[in-house]
Amino acid sequence: MACATWLHSSQLSRALLPIRRLRTSLLPSKLRRFNRFTSTSTTRLITSSSPFKRPLMAVNVQAKRGFSIKEDEVASPADLYFEAPLSIVEYPDPLLRAKNKRIDSFDENLKRLVDEMFDVMYK
Known part of the structure; x- marks a missing residue:
């Protein structure tokens, strides 16, 4: 303005x-x-813009609202299984495009996985 x-x-x-x-x-x-x-x-x-551009028009967009349980899968214990020396996955690995799953409980196995991820990331 x-x-x-x-x-x-x-x-x-x-x-x-x-x-x-x-x-x-x-x-x-x-x-x-x-x-x-x-x-x-x-x-x-x-x-004053170029005459070859499209004319301005109103755009109506509605944001996704709320949290849909149908779309989100819950991670099973098998999804959280890992073996101690974790390897770094690099792009363009298809695993990086996988949709994340929701975590219901933060148990001891998940705590060990997080600790191992931090060790790999900072070493």
């Missing part, structure tokens, strides 16, 4: 006015009607 105010009040906007009018005349008639009813600073920002 500050940029629009600066552009509206500067000498630069007066210099670009012929370019803006030229590009407005290249717009389809429906967009020219829309262009008449917008504020001047917004009009300058919209019409």
Whole structure:
């Protein structure tokens, strides 16, 4: 908004006015009607872009809400099984793209796994 105010009040906007009018005349008639009813600073920002770009349009997006138990699998004890010298898995291993599973309880086996992961990471 500050940029629009600066552009509206500067000498630069007066210099670009012929370019803006030229590009407005290249717009389809429906967009020219829309262009008449917008504020001047917004009009300058919209019409000063390239005429080859798509017109601006409203986008409606709704975020995923809540926590779905159906999608999340719980890790079984077999999923948490490991052997002591852990190896580092590097990209592009498909294991790195596997979806994570939820942990229900933090037991002794999981604590040992975390300790082993820290040992590998910091050594």
